[in-house]
Amino acid sequence: MSTVNTYAKKKALQNEDWWAAWLGLLIFTLGLGPFFGMDVLGWVTKASVWIEPAKAFAPVTKGVGISGFASLILTYLFILVLIGVASKFIGANMKKFFIGFTFIFWATVFCIMLGNIAYIGATPDKTANYGIAWSLGLGEMGYIIAMVIGLIIGNFFLKFADYLKEAAKPELFIKIGIVVLGGSIALKSLDAFGLATTVIIRGICAVVEAYLIYWPVVYLISRKFFKFTPEWAAPLASGISICGVSAAIATGSAIRARPVIPIILSAVIIVFVAVELLLLPWLAQALLFKDPMVAGAWMGLAVKSDGGAIAAGAITDSLIRGRALSELGVNWEEGWILMVATTTKVFIDIFIGVWAFILAVIWSVFPIDKNSAVAQTGEKGKVNPAEIWNRFPKFIIGFVLTFVILFLVGVFSPDDVSKLKPGVSEANALRTFFFGMCFFSIGLVTNVRKLWDEGMGRIVAVYGIALFGFILWVGLFISWLFYHGITPPTV
Template sequence: MNDSDAAVEPVSVKPGLTEDVIAIIVGILLLAMCFTAALVMGKPKVEGDQVTAITSPLKGWVDKPGGWKANPVESFVGTAEKPKTTWPGILGAVLILGVFMTAMAPVMRPFAKPGAFIGGFLILFALAGLSYLLAGQATIKNYNLEYALWALLVGLIIGNTIGKSAFGAMGEAAMRTELYIKTGLVLLGAEVLFSRLMELGMPGIMIAWVVTPIVLISTFWFGQRVLKMKSASLNMTISADMSVCGVSAAIATAAACNAKKEELSVAIGLSLCFTAAMMVVMPPLIEVMGLDQVVGGAWIGGTIDATGAVAVAGGLLGETALEVAATVKMIQNILIGVVAFGVAAYWTTRVETEGGEAPKIGLGEIWKRFPKFVLGFIAASIIASVLYASSDQGEMLVGATTSVTKGLRGWLFCLAFVCIGIDLNFRQLAHQFHGGKPLVLYVCGQTLNLILTLAMAYVAFKIVFPEAAGG
């Protein structure tokens, strides 16, 4: 992309709902739709005199491309020996997600015209479908090259060739990485029962709330005293980005320490590059190291920057790893507001600023920076937990609901990683690394983060709270 991109008709900056709020609304509505369908039209599975399960009528209408060997058509209709029709489920997924997301387009921030949004959404969905298709090829599948990697590669190819500008206003309207990730995580809440969430809470706090401040402060000190970085605000923004949760923490911290726009871009660029690499590398590394899913999931949750990447990487290890990784990351996300508050206080009282007003601090700052989609995740978990514990039918209805929402969640994550790839333009990022010090800072800080988080994950789940590792 270049300066000519500015000619593309931009989305309007009219007031609207934040991505966190929209993610909660869409996520809860999707869960309610799937639950109602199972309750009203669910088909009971009877064994003897007892109902053992309920099948959702939407189950066949949410699917992804299946496996294939030589002919890609097999991914949609199966083979003569094993017929499996997936194309109705693919159409159903794009219809459900497309309708719900497009309905929210007029109230999104920034505002998006519904026509432009649905056009861009369909393009992104086609690219996500291509990613699933590539991941389903038999040889590729044997090497465990999952859909997230292909979604990222597909996006990278587009982002570093024709660029996002090729999609015009449609691309601008529908390219909403955080929205897709956060909506998927609200759906995930229904799969993580609250009793389990509480069980993972204390070890999660040990990992996220002990290691994160240590890494943040150490990395900032290292940048100022050892690397002698000229910009303290760049140093702090990168430190928060790497130690807390990537882009969201970078934005919050940049505002708290009056970082320049180009400094924020450097931090985000580094975050995207390392998130993509760690998402792909960590799951097989954990398997090679012989770590179990609980410790491995906690390691992923505490170190990979982006919440969506954490969920995807955890999912590559297994359902238990996904559950632990997502929970640890949610707990870590809560620190965004606290970190922004602390940085603002530090900058106000200790750091000399050149011109402008010192950042304002207060409890309102914590709420402003708090990742509110976490509330949707917790609400979904509580509601599902209450229903699950209420009766055998409630347990079966929750199972029928999540059997559909898992598929929708997968599509949302796939859409998000296509967007990440498209946004990651290496030519734009190359000139931003000011003599290499930001890169050195990130590598050293992330190395410390990896070591401390792994050690704390082992201590938390194997020594202090071993019962939490039992699932």
């Protein structure tokens, strides 16, 4: 028995999924410092929209007595140690890892900084704060730039890319970020529960109804008309239906898809998010300026990333309030449209963990494809429970724990919620870098020629047909069904 336990522990120490859970929980725990009167992560650097380069990065906590550049150095060293320890146990070449990680981190910093230039990253309602007349309002652009630069290196500088790949760990980066995200979602949920009960109840109903329609339809289109295997179709359906990159990766892990699959899907998803950000807020202004809460819910249901959905909600909030004031003479209170978009997105994020668990069980018990436990054992309905546990994505445990812990604190001790927010902000600042390094790494390990052979063109086709053919319009109808006639308070 001791030999079995030793083997299990060794496997866990070599498992990237476990390391994502442990490191995410470590960051979350350190972020609880302010709750106990200790600001452990106040030195972490936060990326901000900027006009003056010196203001692009600064410590999350004001008054810690260090410059933005010093906080960047400390953030680099902190993440280097975390990922370095995990990489050592997983079996990386540490010399290559150190050099590769250093390049990836600072390249990501450059991309995030570039994407946060006010002319690119400022939402339309914030342009006046920066003294500018216009902005593209693309808050996620730093991630896209990171992926593009990674793609250039990965496809045109092949020897250099191969050297860097020892540190390019897109799944580890994004999974750590998802674990940390749990605490942020918990606080958003607590804030939302303090607002209109009607909005919350309708938001839950809208999310459940939308995704019980979205997922099976996308899966059917992928399988029947584009002939994708279940290994491809399930992450594709989750990525398009639930929450973009995070859902695609969670689903891929749950069903044991090859790592290349969620990576390919992530590249397609983020491009479509950029397209949605460019189109949907202005379409919402044109169609829904008399139905503002419908517009907010639509952004939450339609835009497939957290930052993208919230940015779209903020833009829509500003555009619709401006038009309503000029054409209807109604001055709606700021933030309610954004709140509906954010609340809808929060419930969608929670749905990721639930759906990943459901798919992990299904893929273990039924002969879905060659990667399923049943296909490997030939014993339908007789899969060992240990197999389900082995297949279950461990980082989801971290995600659930961070969410539940903060949510329960907020429920049973509401007065303490304010003490939690600074630490969650510090952990989220780190999450920005993990997400950015994920997208850079996605580009770095992506060979476009091979991807096209794997079916990139069909993926784009499925995404385009699903998104513009029915997801946008089903989401609009469901938003209208649950929010029609509800308006924000007036100023």
